[in-house]
Amino acid sequence: MTPSVSPGITTLSAIGWTPLIPLWALGLLLAALLVLTAAAALRRQPGWVLRPLPGLILLALLGNPHVVQEQRVSLPDVAFVVSDTSDSMSYGSRIADREQAAAAVTDMMRAQPGLEVRTLRVSNAPDHRGSRLLTALEQAAADVPPQRRAAAVLLTDGQIHDDAPEAIARRFAAPVHSLLAGTPGESDRRLIVVSAPAFGLVDRTVTVSVRLEDPTLTPGSTVPMTLRQDDGSTSTLDIPAGPPVSVPVRIRHGGAVVTDLSVPVRPGEISPYNNRQAVSIAGVRDRLRVLLISGEPTVGERAWRTLLKSDPNVDLVHFTILRPPLKDDGTPLNELALIAFPVQELFEERLKDFDLVIFDRYSRRALVPSAFFKLLAAYVRNGGALLLAVGPEFSEASSLYDSPLAEILPVTPTGRAVPGAFLPTLSPTGQRHPVTAALPGWSGPDRPPQWGPWLRYVDTTVRQGSTLMQTPDGAPLLVVDRVGQGRVGLVLSDTIWLWARGWQSGGPQTDLIRRTAHWLMREPDLEEEALTLRSDGARLTAERRSLSVTPPAELTLTLPDGQDVALPLTVTGPGRTGAEAAAPVPGVYRVSDGARSAVAAVAPPDALEDQALTATDHLLIPVATASGGAVRWLKDGLPALRRTAADSSRHAAGDGSWIGLRRNGETVASGVRQTPLLPLVPGLILCVGSLFLLWWREGR
Structure with missing residues (x-):
């Protein structure tokens, strides 16, 4: 084809054939014509x-x-x-440098003839996957054929997190240039949590692995690291920069145990926020050990056993005392099915191994000497838990109240058991206490509860502690108390098992007993005087639980930078007040009401963005090499733009003063026109004319 060029339009010309009959027929006619002509030539015809x-x-x-x-x-x-x-661009003057450079580069590109400019802004990738500029570029260029791509210019700090960035650059099939915001040679001190366990056993120590990165430290030098736990305890450990260091963390209670790790901020750092990390470890108990001692066999005994055995976190040891230890009736040992109660082993040797001791309808019958009850009372004062589920035996002469346990019991029996059906209700304190607050079936003090009645209770006088459940006339049914470092609870009715049987609608026996038992064993979520702080992304939720009718009006919120902010409380339910606040920056937040405090760790919105904040060209140099692009620092000035030939993509950058945009010269057909070389009418005239010429020649 022969080309001719006009602005924006290229015309290509060529000779073509469109036979009116098949080519083989044309060939036969041509062959016949040649044969006839040859014959005439041989005969020398004129x-x-x-x-x-x-x-x-x-x-x-x-x-x-x-x-x-x-x-x-x-x-x-x-x-x-x-x-x-992305988030890492918010430090220093990077945003201003990026916006200024983006405007200038876009204007220079739009001034180039035959060049379409597309701009896109790429923030943090979903699911906290950092900056994925090349992935976004590949998606944006999916509708542009590779032979039309001139180049891509990335305005970034160099912190990218794409998977296989070099492969993406090669697939882009055009130069990928990077203009870096920030300052070459930046450094930052940061504390990294290499590994941390998800949970740990209460009163045990777990190990957290951390690493300190600081290029300004000389080999062997150390930095003090401060550990602050949510119970207020603080310790300091010197750690070196570079290698991982194992840090012991004590799990002091159940639930979330938050430990704040921080190193000092040095002058000239990009950000102080990555100098501290928070680790949240769930404190769990190594299977709660419960000792259940049943006295007189009752229908409710099976309900207690079934309830405790159904809890997978409970190891239950159950004894039913039917045979006094001194009884000797002459029955041969090989025929004796019951054993004597192991008093000394349980109350002297192994008592401290149990988290909770329960007496169910137990009465003293010279089975357990008073000395062992003294040991049990001491066990409670030193942090143990005791629960009594009593019936009429508690009002008799063999009552457990007539033992050294009376010193730690919060009630005094009046000597009578009151029969008759009644509907248990929550006391004013019980409506606020976590053990009974929002108990299923409770509809509020102005409406009867949606559960069945009990049939008997033991009348007592409350000396101390908190009455959580009571009869309609105010007699106590469930009383709990703190004794020294331990706790005591009493269920003053032996007909609670009717709830488990579903009699007359039944009731929340499982919830009530499980909550009571776990409160006795100091479950953090059931503490009646507690302050908690939870983080949900960039929001904080504080909750204050209290039995007081006049809880604090506000809390003090301490931000990661040490600034204190007042946090007003609003009533959210009986015995509960709460507040919400924004968490604008990652770090450890602390709330306090003056007597209690709680902490919560707010993770950065994107952990990958928070890990490294220094501007760098190390990650983008391989991308430039793979695509034929270049990496330039904006601090050195904005490079000029040049159009380069399509076959020079591997050299689409100068000595630092310019970067290239590939000129591909791609075209698309806009129209095709065919002009016959021998039109039909002139061709027929020529054909007839040639016949007349031939006739005239041969006629001479």
Whole structure:
């Protein structure tokens, strides 16, 4: 084809054929014509040279020759300007440098003829996966063929987290240039949690692995690291920069145990926030050990056993005392099915191994000497838990109240058991206490509870502690108390098992007993005087639980930078007040009401973005090498733009003063026109004219 060029339009011309009959037929006609002409030449007939002329003209008409003219329109090349708007760009003057450079580069590109400019802004990737500029570029360029891509210019700090960035750059098939915001040679001190266990056993020590990165430290030098736990305890440990260090953390209570790890901020750091980390470890108990001692066999005994055995976190040891230890009735040992109660082993040797001791309908019958009850009372004062589920035996002479346990019991029996059906209700304190607050079936003090009645209770006088459940006339049914470092609870009715049987709608026996038992064993979520703080992304939720009718009006919120902010409380339920606050920056937040405090760790919105904050060219140099692009620092000035030939993509950058945009010259056909070389009418005239010429020549 022969090209001719006009602005924006290219015309290509060529000779084409569109035969009116099949080519094989044309070939046969041509062969016949040549044979006839050769025969005439051999016989030396006059005018034999002119004889094939009419046939040749006819064959030309049947071959239909024409001139093909194709018009093609030039397509603009496409260049991409990608602005990094992720979290790491918010430090220093990076945002201003990025915006200024993006505007200048876009204007220079738009001034280039035959170039389409597309801009995109790329923030943090979903699911906390950092900055994925090249992935976003590949998606944005999916509708542009590689032969139309001129280049891409990334405006970033160099912290990218794409998977296989070099492979993406090669697939882009055009130069990828990077203009870096920030300062070359930046350094930052940061504390990294390498590994931490998800949970740990209460009163045990777990190990957290941390690493300190600081390029300004000399080998062997150390930095003090401060550990602050949510119970207020503080310790300091010197750690070296570089290698991981194992840090012991004591699990002091159940539930979330938050430990704040921090190192000092040195001058010239980019950000102080990555100098501290918070580790949240769930404190769990190593299977709660419960000792259940049943006295007189009752229908409710099976309910207690079933309830405790159904809890997978409870190891239950159950004894039913039917045979006094001194009884000797002459029954042979090999025929004796019951054993004597192991008093000394349980109350002297192994008592401290239990987290909770329960007496169910137990009465003293000289089975347990008073000395062992003294040991049990001491066990409670030193942090143990005791629960009594009593019936009429508690009002008799063999009552447990007539033992050294009376010193730690919060009630005094009046000596009578009151029969008759009644509906248990929550006391004013019970409506606020976590053990009974929001108990299923409780509809509020102005409506009867939606549960069945009990049939008997033991009348007592409350000396101390908190009455959580009571009869309609105010007699106590469930009383709990703190004794020294331990706790005591009493269920003053032996017909609670009716709830488990579903009699007259039943009731929440499982919830009530489980909550009571776990409160006795100091479950953090059931503490009646407690302050908690939870984080949910960038929001904090504080809750204050209290039995007081006049709880604090506000809390003090301490931000990660040490600033204190007042946090007003609002009533959220009986015995509960709460507040919410924003957590604008990651770190450890602390709330306090003056007597109690709680902490919560707010993780950065994107951990990958928080890990490294220094501007760097190390991650983008391989991308530039793979694509034929360049990496330039904006501090050195904005490079000029040049259009380069399509075959020079591997050298699309100068000595630092310019970067190249590939000129591809891609076109698309806009129209095709065919012009016959031998139109039909002139061709027929030539054919007839050649016949007359041949007739005239041979007629001479």
